[in-house]
Amino acid sequence: MNLVQSLLILPGMMVSMVVGVVYSHDYGDALSKSILFFEGQRSGKLPPNQRMTWRKDSALQDGLQVDLTGGYYDAGDNVKFNFPMAFSTTMLAWSVLEFGKTMGSDQKHALDAIRWATDYFLKATSIPGYVFTQVGDPHSDHNCWERPEDMDTNRTPYSVSKQFPGSEVSAEIAAALAASSMAFRPSDAGYSARLLKRATMVFEFADKYKGSYNGSLGPWVCPFYCDFSGYEDELLWGAAWLFRATKATYYWNYVVNNIHDLEKYSIIKNVNGVSYTGGSFAEFGWDSKHAGINVLVSRIMENSPSSGPFVQNADKFVCSLLPDSPTKLVSYSPGGLLFKLGGSNLQHATALSFLLVVYSRYLKQTDRVIHCGDVIVNRYRLIQFARDQVDYILGSNPLNMSYMVGYGKNFPKRIHHRASSLPSIDKHPRHIDCKGGSSYFESNNPNPNLLTGAVVGGPDIKDSYADSRADFVHSEPTTYINAPFVGLLAYFKSNASP
Numbered sequence: 001m002n003l004v005q006s007l008l009i010l011p012g013m014m015v016s017m018v019v020g021v022v023y024s025h026d027y028g029d030a031l032s033k034s035i036l037f038f039e040g041q042r043s044g045k046l047p048p049n050q051r052m053t054w055r056k057d058s059a060l061q062d063g064l065q066v067d068l069t070g071g072y073y074d075a076g077d078n079v080k081f082n083f084p085m086a087f088s089t090t091m092l093a094w095s096v097l098e099f100g101k102t103m104g105s106d107q108k109h110a111l112d113a114i115r116w117a118t119d120y121f122l123k124a125t126s127i128p129g130y131v132f133t134q135v136g137d138p139h140s141d142h143n144c145w146e147r148p149e150d151m152d153t154n155r156t157p158y159s160v161s162k163q164f165p166g167s168e169v170s171a172e173i174a175a176a177l178a179a180s181s182m183a184f185r186p187s188d189a190g191y192s193a194r195l196l197k198r199a200t201m202v203f204e205f206a207d208k209y210k211g212s213y214n215g216s217l218g219p220w221v222c223p224f225y226c227d228f229s230g231y232e233d234e235l236l237w238g239a240a241w242l243f244r245a246t247k248a249t250y251y252w253n254y255v256v257n258n259i260h261d262l263e264k265y266s267i268i269k270n271v272n273g274v275s276y277t278g279g280s281f282a283e284f285g286w287d288s289k290h291a292g293i294n295v296l297v298s299r300i301m302e303n304s305p306s307s308g309p310f311v312q313n314a315d316k317f318v319c320s321l322l323p324d325s326p327t328k329l330v331s332y333s334p335g336g337l338l339f340k341l342g343g344s345n346l347q348h349a350t351a352l353s354f355l356l357v358v359y360s361r362y363l364k365q366t367d368r369v370i371h372c373g374d375v376i377v378n379r380y381r382l383i384q385f386a387r388d389q390v391d392y393i394l395g396s397n398p399l400n401m402s403y404m405v406g407y408g409k410n411f412p413k414r415i416h417h418r419a420s421s422l423p424s425i426d427k428h429p430r431h432i433d434c435k436g437g438s439s440y441f442e443s444n445n446p447n448p449n450l451l452t453g454a455v456v457g458g459p460d461i462k463d464s465y466a467d468s469r470a471d472f473v474h475s476e477p478t479t480y481i482n483a484p485f486v487g488l489l490a491y492f493k494s495n496a497s498p
C-alpha cells in the first residue's frame with residue numbers, strides 16, 4: 001500500500017516540478033493586460049464598457065469641419081499620429097489573425113481595440129482625395145505636461161492630398177484596414193466589407209499620387225514620426241495585405257513586380273533615423289516594413305514554391321537576429337535582450353519576435369530548416385528565441401523586473417506618460433493647465449494611475465533601468481511596442497511548454 005502510494009505520488013511530483021520550471025510566466029494574465037493598455041490610450045468619447053475607468057472623455061472637438069474624434073494617443077503624449085497608429089492596428093489585426101483562436105475571452109477585447117482605431121481611420125479617409133494623417137500640433141503638445149482630458153493645446157488636423165501626397169501613411173492605413181477587415185470577417189461581415197472597400201480606395205490613392213509626407217508636412221512629422229525609409233515598403237506591404245484579404249491577382253502582381261524597389265535601400269535608416277547598413281531585409285517597425293513583407297508573403301505562398309526573393313530574404317532576416325548566427329546584425333545585453341540602435345528598444349524585441357513566431361509556422365508547413373552559414377536553425381529555435389525575449393520582458397532578467405506595468409511584483413512605477421502621472425479627474429476634477437503639470441512630472445513619487453499592461457521602452461544595454469519619468473527613451477510606453485506583444489502572448493498562452 002505504501003509502495004503503491006509513493007509510486008503514485010512520485011510521478012505527480014516530478015510533473016509539478018517540471019511544470020514549475022516551464023510555466024515561469026502567466027502569459028494569459030499578461031495577454032489580458034497587454035490588450036487593456038489600449039483602453040488607456042483611447043482618445044474621444046469613452047464607451048460605457050470602458051474598463052480603465054480613471055481615463056475620461058477627451059479631444060471631443062478633434063477635426064473641426066470633419067469629425068476626427070476617436071483613435072489612439074500613440075505614447076506618453078496626446079497627439080494622434082496616424083502613421084504609427086496604423087502600424088499598431090495592422091499588428092493587432094495580424095495578432096488576431098494568427099493567434100486569435102487561442103485568446104479566449106480576450107479575443108473580443110482585442111477586436112474592440114482594433115475597432116477603436118478602424119472607426120477612426122474610416123473618418124480620417126472619408127473625403128475622397130484626402131487622408132488625414134495626424135491631429136494635434138506636436139510642438140505645443142510636447143511643451144505641456146497635461147492630461148488629455150484637460151488639453152488646451154492646438155488640435156490642428158493635418159492631411160495629405162493629390163497635390164501634397166503621403167504614400168507611406170496612406171498605404172499603412174490601407175494595410176491596417178485590409179488586415180482588420182480579415183479579423184472582423186467571422187464576427188461582423190458588414191463591417192469587414194466596409195473596411196475592405198475603404199482599404200482598396202485608400203491604397204489606390206497612395207499608389208496613384210506617390211510621395212512622402214515628409215515633403216509637405218515635414219515640420220510637423222519630423223522629428224516625431226518622420227519617414228526615414230521611404231514609402232515604397234508601405235505600398236508593397238499594403239498590396240500584400242490587400243492580396244491576402246481579396247485574393248485579387250492585381251495585388252499579387254503588384255507585389256511581385258515592385259518588390260525590387262526595396263533593393264535600392266541596401267543602406268536604410270531605422271525607425272529612429274539611425275543609419276543602418278545591415279540590409280533592408282533585417283528591418284521591421286512602424287517605419288520599415290521590409291522583413292514583415294517577406295514573412296507575410298512567404299506565408300501567403302505556402303504551397304507555391306518561391307518565385308521571388310521573399311523566402312530567401314526572410315531566411316536572411318532570421319540569420320540577422322539569432323545570437324549564434326555568423327551574420328548577426330543586432331546586439332544583446334548580458335541578460336539576453338535584443339538591442340538595435342536608437343530609443344524605445346522593446347519595440348524591436350516585440351515586433352521581431354512576432355515575425356519569428358509567424359515564420360516558424362511557415363517552416364512547419366514546408367518542413368524546412370534555415371542555414372545561417374554553418375548554423376542550422378529549425379522552427380523550434382525561432383520559438384525559443386521569441387520566448388526568451390518575451391520572458392525577459394516579463395521579468396526573467398538580471399533585475400527581476402517586469403517591463404509591463406501591473407504585471408509581476410516589480411514593474412515600472414514612473415512611466416513617461418501624461419495621463420498616468422497626473423491625478424485622475426476623479427481625484428482632481430479641477431483643470432490642470434499646460435505648465436500646471438510640471439510638479440507632477442518632476443516628482444519622484446510613483447504615478448498615481450496604473451496604465452495596466454503598458455510595456456515601456458525598456459532597460460539599457462547593460463540590463464539597467466532607472467525608472468525615471470524624464471528618461472523617456474526607456475520609460476515611455478507606445479502602442480507599437482504592445483501591438484505585436486499581444487500576438488506573442490496569445491501564442492505562448494496556448495504553447496506554454498517548449
Ligand SMILES: *[C@@H]1O[C@H](CO)[C@@H](O)[C@H](O)[C@H]1NC(C)=O
Nearest residue numbers: 212214222226227228229230
Ligand atoms: C524625411 O526627412 C528626414 C529628415 O529630414 C530625412 O532624413 C529622410 O530621408 C526623409 N525621408 C524621405 C522619404 O524623403
Ligand SMILES: *[C@@H]1O[C@H](CO)[C@@H](O)[C@H](O)[C@H]1NC(C)=O
Nearest residue numbers: 395396397398399400401410
Ligand atoms: C533575482 O532573482 C534571483 C532568483 O530568485 C535571485 O537569485 C537574484 O538575487 C535576484 N536579483 C535581484 C537583482 O534581485
